[in-house]
Amino acid sequence: MHPFTYTRISDTREAINAGRRGGRYIAGGTTLVDLMRETVEHPETLVDISRLPLREITATERGGLRIGALVTMSQAAAHPKVRTLFPVVSEALELSASAQLRNMASIGGNIMQRTRCTYFRDVSADCNKRDPGSGCAARDGYNRTHAILGTSDSCVATHPSDVAVAFAALEASVHLLGSDGERRVPFADFLLKPGDTPRREQAIRQGELITSVEIPALPRPLKSGYLKVRDRQSYEFALTSAAVALHVGGGVIRDAKVAAGGVGTVPWKLAAVERALIGRRPSDALWTAAAEQAADGARPLTHNRFKAELLKRTVERQLRIVGGTK
Amino acid sequence: MSTELPESNVPPPTGAGESSPAPTRRTFIATSTAVGGAVVAGAVIGGTSLLDPEEATAAEGPPSSRVSLTVNGTHRTVTIDNRTSLLDLLREHLGLTGSKKGCNAGACGACTMLVDGHRVNACLTLAVRLEGTEVTTIEGLADGAELHPLQQAFIDQDAFQCGYCTPGQIVSGVGCIQEGHTGSPEEIREWMSGNICRCGCYVKIVRAVEQTAGRK
Numbered sequence: 001m002h003p004f005t006y007t008r009i010s011d012t013r014e015a016i017n018a019g020r021r022g023g024r025y026i027a028g029g030t031t032l033v034d035l036m037r038e039t040v041e042h043p044e045t046l047v048d049i050s051r052l053p054l055r056e057i058t059a060t061e062r063g064g065l066r067i068g069a070l071v072t073m074s075q076a077a078a079h080p081k082v083r084t085l086f087p088v089v090s091e092a093l094e095l096s097a098s099a100q101l102r103n104m105a106s107i108g109g110n111i112m113q114r115t116r117c118t119y120f121r122d123v124s125a126d127c128n129k130r131d132p133g134s135g136c137a138a139r140d141g142y143n144r145t146h147a148i149l150g151t152s153d154s155c156v157a158t159h160p161s162d163v164a165v166a167f168a169a170l171e172a173s174v175h176l177l178g179s180d181g182e183r184r185v186p187f188a189d190f191l192l193k194p195g196d197t198p199r200r201e202q203a204i205r206q207g208e209l210i211t212s213v214e215i216p217a218l219p220r221p222l223k224s225g226y227l228k229v230r231d232r233q234s235y236e237f238a239l240t241s242a243a244v245a246l247h248v249g250g251g252v253i254r255d256a257k258v259a260a261g262g263v264g265t266v267p268w269k270l271a272a273v274e275r276a277l278i279g280r281r282p283s284d285a286l287w288t289a290a291a292e293q294a295a296d297g298a299r300p301l302t303h304n305r306f307k308a309e310l311l312k313r314t315v316e317r318q319l320r321i322v323g324g325t326k
Numbered sequence: 327m328s329t330e331l332p333e334s335n336v337p338p339p340t341g342a343g344e345s346s347p348a349p350t351r352r353t354f355i356a357t358s359t360a361v362g363g364a365v366v367a368g369a370v371i372g373g374t375s376l377l378d379p380e381e382a383t384a385a386e387g388p389p390s391s392r393v394s395l396t397v398n399g400t401h402r403t404v405t406i407d408n409r410t411s412l413l414d415l416l417r418e419h420l421g422l423t424g425s426k427k428g429c430n431a432g433a434c435g436a437c438t439m440l441v442d443g444h445r446v447n448a449c450l451t452l453a454v455r456l457e458g459t460e461v462t463t464i465e466g467l468a469d470g471a472e473l474h475p476l477q478q479a480f481i482d483q484d485a486f487q488c489g490y491c492t493p494g495q496i497v498s499g500v501g502c503i504q505e506g507h508t509g510s511p512e513e514i515r516e517w518m519s520g521n522i523c524r525c526g527c528y529v530k531i532v533r534a535v536e537q538t539a540g541r542k
Contacts, residue, residue, distance in 0.1 A: 001409045003389055003407075003408070004389065005389045005408065006389065006391055006408045006452075006454050006455075008455070008457070026455075029450060029452060029455070030432055030447070033450045033452060034431050034432055037430070037431070046408075046452075074444075097520070098447075098521075099445060099498070099501065099502065099507075099517050099518075099519075099520050100438055100446050100498065100501075100520045101432055101520065103444040103445060104446050104447065104450065233519070235519040235520055
């Protein structure tokens with residue numbers, strides 16, 4: 001680990017000033033400390049934001065939720081409003097990492113976390129995300145866990161977060177505070193596909209701070225849930241996952257929110273699947289037909305061809321779990 | 327060669343340098359190998375005592391900070407290299423070697439401690455961030471000569487073989503029980519999944535947690 005100076009700041013404005021001067025924010029630290037130890041990350045200054053007043057979970061006017069950036073994963077997962085309004089969020093959180101890590105990691109840090117691509121984490125390997133222009137060792141390397149959607153010639157790394165998949169499905173937005181004031185970025189625009197610039201991963205500016213993630217109000221009743229498929233039962237990243245939320249009225253699906261994880265360079269919103277569901281009556285045949293479109297546009301690599309089929313089955317199964325059958 | 331190395335003079339372990347080890351046999355051999363005996367010998371002369379971490383001082387060298395925290399009920403003030411993890415602070419500076427370093431990457435749980443009552447991975451926790459916190463390690467669970475019920479349960483259930491993961495398992499189990507995630511063996515397994523046991527004692531570990539949670 002490279003040496004760094006450390007400063008703890010308890011005022012949000014001061015934190016933003018320190019961030020603008022080049023300080024690196026640290027919240028839970030579960031990703032950053034790990035990557036600093038691997039020398040993938042080597043910030044000169046750590047700005048400890050963990051004591052900023054960003055720990056509230058508040059209901060918004062029409063039935064949405066605003067989750068403060070420093071709420072821990074375990075706090076968010078256990079919160080009664082999260083559990084009752086958006087089970088998909090609490091399930092995604094509780095299927096992530098371990099109890100210890102969930103006690104440390106924050107919601108803001110979770111969506112800022114960096115890929116688990118082994119070549120990104122290995123400073124001796126070529127990686128355009130870590131060292132722009134050096135190449136991508138994963139493309140011709142062992143790429144079983146890598147992405148099949150949203151990839152580019154430069155990068156095929158997945159985004160590892162589970163709750164970000166739920167946020168993407170629910171069309172959440174990220175509240176950011178900078179020296180120019182507050183702005184709000186739709187989740188779909190916050191995490192960036194690699195393109196030619198895989199180093200740039202989020203639409204966040206120098207010194208900006210995530211203050212909260214807001215989940216919008218959705219028509220009720222809403223059933224939702226998260227399914228994660230992985231190599232071992234627990235404490236593992238997703239091979240595939242599906243976040244599903246369905247609003248059924250009068251026996252017809254009026255609204256559908258679906259996204260997939262483990263397969264994309266960013267959480268992958270499945271708009272075609274949503275369109276195939278809306279206006280139809282729940283049935284096993286519908287789940288199968290809609291899920292058939294889940295892997296549209298997939299570009300598998302040498303070792304992850306199985307992911308396209310696994311993704312379809314994951315989505316189909318989760319549609320059935322959430323939507324039931326008639 | 328019996329006193330502690332002053333922090334500022336301790337050469338970092340090869341390639342890392344995130345802790346300033348006291349002179350255990352292991353670290354002495356490691357540093358001697360890494361930088362040569364002469365440097366180490368020179369450093370020892372100015373050493374401070376392992377038993378007086380309050381006297382530990384920082385001089386020129388990597389950025390360091392002073393932090394005060396409570397460890398197993400004892401107030402401690404130390405000055406440490408900012409890179410020092412909570413795990414290394416306790417193991418290498420405060421002589422509390424019960425917590426183990428397995429992966430040093432948050433992937434095994436051997437270093438699990440309670441910080442302000444919540445179980446965390448001490449290897450991923452920078453000690454400098456812990457000002458004012460209360461830390462509980464495996465050494466802090468027993469009440470004098472009386473073992474914590476979960477420690478006793480691990481003995482009763484024969485819930486370990488090599489024992490390396492056991493301190494982390496027990497501290498994590500204490501957290502799991504406090505959190506109330508002990509409703510079934512399946513629930514215990516899920517909420518204890520952050521602790522890997524390479525001997526594969528999971529069945530008995532689950533029984534020990536069940537026993538302590540009052541289900542048996």
